[in-house]
Amino acid sequence: GAVVSQHPSRVICKSGTSVKIECRSLDFQATTMFWYRQFPKQSLMLMATSNEGSKATYEQGVEKDKFLINHASLTLSTLTVTSAHPEDSSFYICSARVEGGYGYTFGSGTRLTVV
C-alpha cells in the first residue's frame, strides 16, 4: 500500500534554531502533500498544502516565513520550522493524497520539543 515515511520521529532543539522534517512517499508519487499540527488531545489542524513544483498554500494564521515548506519532487516534501520557540512544540504530521483513489496516507509524525 501507499506509505509515507516521516523523519525524524522525535527532535529536541534549542530555542532560536531551525528544524527540518522530511516526508517521503515510498511507493507512489505524491503530487499533493498536507502538513498538520496536533496539540495534545486536539484534532489535527491543517497548516499548509503543498503541490510539487509550486508554492505551498498556507492556512489562515500560519506564518509562511516561519514554517517553510518545500515540495521539490514527487516523492519528497519538507517542513522547516525556523527560529523555533517553545510554543512551536507540537506533533507535526504529513499526509499525501494517493491518486486514483480516495486515500490519504499519513506519516508517522514528528514530536518537536523546543527548549
Added chain:
Amino acid sequence: KNQVEQSPQSLIILEGKNCTLQCNYTVSPFSNLRWYKQDTGRGPVSLTIMTFSENTKSNGRYTATLDADTKQSSLHITASQLSDSASYICVVNQAGTALIFGKGTTLSVSS
C-alpha cells in the same frame, strides 16, 4: 459551519467487550467519510472509507456505518483487544477541498 463532532470524548471498556463510537457532521458538500485509528505518538492509520452511497463497511473487527440523510456515522469495535487502545478519529472529506477532522474518541481497553 463545517464541523465534525465525535462522542464520547473518551471511553474505557474491558477487554473482549464491544463498543460503538459516534460521529455527527455538518460538512457540505460531502464526498466521503473516513475513520482513522491513531496510536499515541503516531500518525493516523485508515480503518474505513465510505462514500455517500455506502451504508456499512467492515475492516476485521471494525465496522463503520453511515447515514448520509442524518449525517451520522458510527464505528463499532467487536471483541476489543488491548491493542485497540488508541484515539479514533472521524474525518469528513468535503468535496473538492479539505478533510475536516473530529477531535477523536480516546478508547482505553483494560484487562
